[in-house]
Amino acid sequence: MAEQRVVIVGFGNVGRGLVKTLLFKSSKLAKHGVNIVVVGVVDSKGMVYKPEGLRPVELLKMLETPRSGLRSLEVAKQYVDLKELYEKTKPDIHVELTPANYETGEPGLSNIRFALNEGAHVATANKSPLVFDFKGLTELARSRGLVLKYTATVMGASSFLSLLDHMKLQDVYSVRGILNTTSNIVLSLAHEKLVEVERAVEEAIVLGIAERDPSIDIDGYDAAAKLTIISNVIGKPVDFKSIERVSLRGLSLREVVMAIKEGKAWKQVSSIDYRSQKARVALEKVEPGDLLYHVRGAMNGVVIETDTGSYFFMGKGGGGVETAHTVANDILAIALREV
Ligand SMILES: NC(=O)c1ccc[n+]([C@@H]2O[C@H](COP(=O)([O-])OP(=O)(O)OC[C@H]3O[C@@H](n4cnc5c(N)ncnc54)[C@H](OP(=O)(O)O)[C@@H]3O)[C@@H](O)[C@H]2O)c1
Structure with a gap:
């Protein structure tokens, strides 16, 4: 042994x-x-x-x-x-x-x-x-x-990064995913309970899901860090500081209600497009036809677009x-x- x-x-x-x-x-x-x-x-x-x-x-x-x-x-x-x-x-x-x-x-x-x-x-x-x-x-x-x-x-x-690391021969065109669990839970709470994001954040802190200082998650630093690591694994590094970040904090109850009426959902979506060289953590209103619409609560999900087609990975974000x-x-x- x-x-x-x-x-x-x-x-x-x-x-x-x-x-x-x-x-x-x-x-x-x-x-x-x-x-x-x-x-x-x-x-x-x-x-x-x-x-x-x-x-x-x-x-x-x-x-x-x-x-x-x-x-x-x-x-x-x-x-x-x-x-x-x-x-x-x-x-x-x-x-x-x-x-x-x-x-x-x-x-x-x-x-x-x-x-x-x-x-x-x-x-x-x-x-x-x-x-x-x-x-x-x-x-x-x-x-x-x-x-x-x-x-x-x-x-x-999950073993997502190991799977990604295995895809050495694919040419990756883009990565698009929900990478931060706390933000995803907060946005799920805002939709289910019809509350402002700020209120949902407070509830997530009380439930022990979000940190007392939730800014690393809510303001997109954690997701940008994950994009940086993913891009290094792919072999096309992006600089953490160059990734645009949008905070969840600005989302109003009115916007949440509008999304629900349209049958859509707000998500913190992290993406890199290697063709346009754009990397960002943004708030996106996604529709049911989008795979990321179905990544709810504590789940994370990523779509990798490559020269051999698109791959979707989904799994629990942490714990x-x-x-x-x-x-x-x-x-x-x-x-x-x-x-
Ligand atoms: N939790 C998750 O689901 C998850 C998922 C993926 C990745 N991660 C990452 O994994 C790491 C650990 O996460 P966690 O949730 O276990 O964090 P945590 O609960 O905050 O624990 C961090 C630990 O590090 C200790 N620590 C802080 N400064 C230290 C120092 N200078 N020297 C030695 N120890 C020190 C803390 O000590 P005290 O106990 O004295 O405070 C604590 O024991 C983080 O980087 C996190 O981002 C976490």
């Missing part, structure tokens, strides 16, 4: 989902000849590590701690120091699950560079490091003979445990290279 030593940096929704997935799916991993040993877990205030591997009972104890709560455990360090973590645990795989930051890409950008420079493979669900330096990070990984996996960064709960499964599949893919 090949042993892979893993450190998990970021212990929020996805980090906790990943620990559960690795615990509950260990027999499936074993069937593939892989034993994943978690040697360190980090949140923003502290870290727990054990060179011989954290036992299931210790990982379950961590899951009982509140957010930022690792430091409450007796064995925890009350600070974060990746250098120390690496010196003590010598990980094979670094899992980066810190929050996205579209101003600097940090802390994910430095963490991933550090991991690759230390000789660890990387699996990340954090988009912002790739938005800031896709080329640099992928080249760094390649030059060191390491793998950088990021399948969960787009349509987090802690669902996204964690995608990350765990990336970890397994890395581990299988070593078996």
Whole structure:
């Protein structure tokens, strides 16, 4: 059985989902000849590590701690120091699950560079490091003979990016999709409950669907980041900053009602047209004949137009445990290279 030593940096929704997935799916991993040993877990205030591997009972104890709560455990360090973590645990795989930051890409950008420079493979669900330096990070990984996996960064709960990556010989003309789950849920709420978008956003915050500061989703940064990653995977990179963004906030109740009367629905549609070189995250009134009309609530969907025809992908956009499964599949893919 090949042993892979893993450190998990970021212990929020996805980090906790990943620990559960690795615990509950260990027999499936074993069937593939892989034993994943978690040697360190980090949140923003502290870290727990054990060179011989954290036992299931210790990982379950961590899951009982509140957010930022690792430091409450007796064995925890009350600070974060990746250098120390690496010196003590010598990980094979670094899992980066810190929050996205579209101003600097940090802390994910430095963490991933550090991991690759230390000789660890990387699996990340954090988009912002790739938005800031896709080329640099992928080249760094390649030059060191390491793998950088990021399948969960787009349509987090599905393997969409792996399928797209497989389509290397197609010439892609355009990409058009619903890529941000929170916006899609907010717009679905506005249509169903006949309320202003601002009210729907407030409701989504109360329901725990939207963040307290929902601007990353509502103002289109998250969707633009996903377009940037998709375009890099296709091999025709677009610059994040060049992508036009329109916020959902301006949509009035009158416009929502008009759309319903016309049998249409408002959607946050992200698109790149390689023929006109236009990339944007916009509000579009779509009709039932449009595949994206049927992508509702927590679902994401993308239409890829190529020289061999159009392809439609649809799947759940995220969720802690669902996204964690995608990350765990990336970890397994890395581990299988070593078996
Ligand atoms: N949730 C989803 O469905 C989903 C889907 C696809 C992709 N993603 C991406 O996956 C990443 C994680 O998402 P999430 O929902 O798990 O986020 P989250 O719940 O906000 O968790 C983020 C974690 O990162 C920790 N953290 C923050 N700064 C840190 C630092 N400097 N060093 C170490 N740890 C730090 C936080 O610590 P504290 O606990 O101390 O705050 C927290 O444990 C994000 O980049 C997100 O965009 C999420």
